[in-house]
Amino acid sequence: MQSGDTPLNPGDEGPPDAPGVGEDVCRACQGTGTVEGQRCSVCNGTGKVLQGIGGG
């Protein structure tokens, strides 16, 4: 894991190209990217997070 082209956000559970990981709307900011006027710290303002899907 030396590649740094896809920095993960605090809310991400894994890299986007990992099996069983999918993009989902950030529940902390409801996909808006902001919480109470400030950038969401979970998705880093992207409004999306990478979550493990399917079992695990």
Ligand SMILES: [Zn+2]
């Ligand atoms: Zn968010």
